[in-house]
Amino acid sequence: MSTITIACLPGDGIGLEVMASAKEVIQTWAQTQNECKIEMQDFYWGSDHYVKTGRMMPEDAISKLKAFDAVFLGAVGNPALVPDHISLWGMLIKIRRELELSLNIRPARVIDGIQSPLRSPGNFDFVVVRENSEGEYSESGGVIHNGKDEIAVQNAIFTRKATERTIRYAFELAKKRNSKVTSATKSNGIVHSMPFWDRVFQEIAADYPDVETESVHIDALAAFLVTKPQTFDVIVASNLFGDILTDIGGAVMGSIGIAPSANLNTEGRFPSMFEPVHGSAPDIAGQEKANPIGQVWTAAMMLDHLGYPKGAESIIQAINEVTRQEIKTADVGGSYSTKEVTQAICHHLQSFHLKNREGKTR
Ligand code: NAI
Ligand code: MG
Numbered sequence: 001m002s003t004i005t006i007a008c009l010p011g012d013g014i015g016l017e018v019m020a021s022a023k024e025v026i027q028t029w030a031q032t033q034n035e036c037k038i039e040m041q042d043f044y045w046g047s048d049h050y051v052k053t054g055r056m057m058p059e060d061a062i063s064k065l066k067a068f069d070a071v072f073l074g075a076v077g078n079p080a081l082v083p084d085h086i087s088l089w090g091m092l093i094k095i096r097r098e099l100e101l102s103l104n105i106r107p108a109r110v111i112d113g114i115q116s117p118l119r120s121p122g123n124f125d126f127v128v129v130r131e132n133s134e135g136e137y138s139e140s141g142g143v144i145h146n147g148k149d150e151i152a153v154q155n156a157i158f159t160r161k162a163t164e165r166t167i168r169y170a171f172e173l174a175k176k177r178n179s180k181v182t183s184a185t186k187s188n189g190i191v192h193s194m195p196f197w198d199r200v201f202q203e204i205a206a207d208y209p210d211v212e213t214e215s216v217h218i219d220a221l222a223a224f225l226v227t228k229p230q231t232f233d234v235i236v237a238s239n240l241f242g243d244i245l246t247d248i249g250g251a252v253m254g255s256i257g258i259a260p261s262a263n264l265n266t267e268g269r270f271p272s273m274f275e276p277v278h279g280s281a282p283d284i285a286g287q288e289k290a291n292p293i294g295q296v297w298t299a300a301m302m303l304d305h306l307g308y309p310k311g312a313e314s315i316i317q318a319i320n321e322v323t324r325q326e327i328k329t330a331d332v333g334g335s336y337s338t339k340e341v342t343q344a345i346c347h348h349l350q351s352f353h354l355k356n357r358e359g360k361t362r
Contacts, residue, residue: 001034001035001036001037002035002036002037003036003037003038003039004036004037004038004039004069004070004306005039005040005041005067005068005069005070006026006038006039006040006041006068006069006070006071006072006302007040007041007043007064007065007068007070007071007072007271008023008040008041008042008043008072009042009043009045009046009071009072009073009074009091010042010044010046010073010074011045011046011073011074011075011076011077011091011280012046012047012048012074012075012076012077012078012087012280012282012285013075013077013078013279013280013281013282013285014074014075014278014280014281014284014285014290015046015073015074015075015076015280016074017285017286017288017290017292017338018074018075018276018290018291018292018294018295018296018338019072019074019295020342021292021295021296021338021339021341021342021345022072022292022295022296022298022299023040024342024346025296025299025315025318025342025345025346025349026038026040026299026303028346028349028350029303029311029314029315029349032314032349032350032352032353033308033310033311033353035308036308040072041068043057043061043064045057045058045061045091046076046078046087046091047076047077047078047081047082047087048078048081050081050082050086050087050090051081051082055090056076056082056086056087056090056091056094057090057091057094062094062095062098062099065095065099065270065271066099066270066271068271069271069306070271070272070273070274070302070305070306071095071099071271071272071273071274072273072274072275072298072299072302073092073095073273073274073275074275074276074280074295075275075276075278075279075280075281076088076091076092076279076280077279077280077282078280078282079282080282092275093137095273096132096133096263096273097133099263099265099270099271099272099273100133100265100267100269100270101132101133101263101264101265101270101272101273102131102132102133102162102165102166102264102265102266103129103130103131103132103165103166103169103263103264103266104128104129104130104131104132104242104246104261104262104263104264105127105128105129105130105173105261105262105263105264105301106127106128106130106242106246106249106259106260106261106262106277107125107126107127107128107249107260107301108124108125108126108127108128108229108246108249108250108252108253108259109124109125109126109253110122110123110124110125110253111253111254111258111319111320111323112320112323112324113320113323113324113325113326113328114253114254114255114258114323114328114332115254115332115333116252116253116254117251117252117254118226118229118252121229121230121252122228122229122230123230124229124230124232124252125230125233126229126232126233126234126235126249127173127177127233127234127235128234128235128236128237128242128245128246128249129166129169129170129173129234129235129236129237129242130166130237130238130239130241130242130243130245130246131162131163131166131237131238131239131242132239132242132263133162133239134157134158134159134162134239135156135157135158135162135193135238135239135240136154136156136238136239136240137239137240137243138154138155138156138157140154140155140157141153141154141155156190156193156238158193158196158197158238160200163196163197163200164200164204165266166236167181167183167200167201167204167236168204169236169266170234170235170236171204171205171207171208171211171234173234174208174211174233174234175208175210175211177233177234178233179210179211179212179233180211180212180213180214180232180233180234181205181208181211181212181213181214181233181234181235181236182213182214182215182216182221182232182233182234182235182236183197183198183201183213183214183215183216183235183236183237184216184218184221184235184236184237184238184241184242184245185197185198185201185215185216185217185218186217186218186219186241187215187217188217193238197238198215201213201215201236218237218241218244218245221235221245222244222245222248225245225248225249225252226248226252229252246259246261246277247277249277250277250278250294254332255291255331255332256277256278256294257276257278257281257290257291257293257294257329257331257332258291258293258294258297258332259276259277259278259294259297260274260276260277260294260295260297260298260300260301261274261275261276261277261298261301262274262298262301262302262305263275264305272302272305274298274299274301274302274305275298276294276295276297276298277294278294288337288338288339289329289330289331289337289338290329290338291328291329291331291332291338291341292329292338292341292342292345293319293323293341296315296319296342296345297315297316297319299315300312300313300315300316300319303315314349314352314353315345315349317348317352318345318346318348318349318352319345321348322341322344322345322348325344327340327341327344328341329341
């Protein structure tokens with residue numbers, strides 16, 4: 001039996017609560033199969049660690065993480081203790097950059113029993129492929145002069161390598177799904193990087209004649225995700241555009257608390273990192289109100305990536321079963337606690353397993 005190793009970084013706030021949930025779900029799944037053994041190790045890095053040591057993570061953190069098959073992260077940030085730009089750049093962005101997690105994959109779809117705020121959401125099911133290493137989120141630039149003469153320069157960096165990698169991944173994904181790629185652009189307003197992005201998009205599209213394509217300006221695209229989300233399959237976007245679109249994805253699903261994401265190292269040189277879209281939600285932390293579904297669905301994406309698609313499928317099925325029965329946290333209109341939702345998901349995983357076993361012995 002093979003062993004998979006997972007570094008668990010709960011982080012701050014509700015990260016600790018939803019991580020405990022997802023670990024319980026993973027352990028429950030692990031007990032129902034004999035394909036692999038799972039070893040999870042916890043690292044309590046984050047804002048409390050910063051207060052104690054002046055760093056979000058120890059100096060050797062990245063080299064430690066490189067030894068695992070995957071990194072599983074809760075959420076980072078406690079603005080009462082540490083300014084957000086320090087917590088984000090000291091941990092999340094540092095891990096994304098140093099493990100070369102160049103793509104961020106974020107699905108959004110209608111979930112039974114969870115009401116979308118849209119009046120007619122249709123049966124939407126789309127995935128945003130977001131460039132995750134450069135673009136608008138770059139350290140290039142600076143601030144000079146003072147007062148009225150002050151000048152802030154923020155450069156957006158678009159390399160051919162990263163742009164091609166992102167767009168090609170989107171096309172490969174579309175081939176396995178519904179064969180449509182929408183490119184988020186803004187070449188009417190951003191006159192260098194976005195025409196370049198469009199050009200690379202067209203070049204790569206030529207390699208996939210069977211995939212339907214469209215380029216849509218980001219402002220209109222943001223609106224279309226609200227007015228007709230069911231028309232999208234794979235959406236490919238730069239770092240900033242993808243960040244914004246995926247929050248809309250979480251919102252139209254019914255809550256940011258259910259949205260999952262994967263940060264991929266496409267070359268397989270370092271482990272990929274899996275984290276929900278939401279942050280540490282200081283407003284509800286420690287109250288058993290956090291929706292664990294984002295973190296649990298993220299665990300399913302991680303198992304799929306590690307080569308256990310059946311495990312991923314059964315976890316998603318268990319989530320659907322639980323939401324269909326209206327066992328939900330407050331953010332999606334329920335009154336159940338984080339732990340109760342988690343237990344219900346685990347219960348369904350176990351009962352699928354028992355049903356399968358009965359089916360086989362009959
Ligand atoms: P947030 O995602 O933490 O919270 C936004 C709103 O959604 C809040 O009302 C919160 O209660 C709710 N919410 C989020 N996750 C939920 C869940 N699982 N169940 C129920 N409700 C949920 O974003 P916010 O408030 O902008 O940021 C809070 C902290 O998190 C900041 O320090 C920020 O920098 C950090 N952050 C970290 C991220 C990460 O680690 N990937 C992503 C976004 C924010
Ligand atoms: Mg965001």
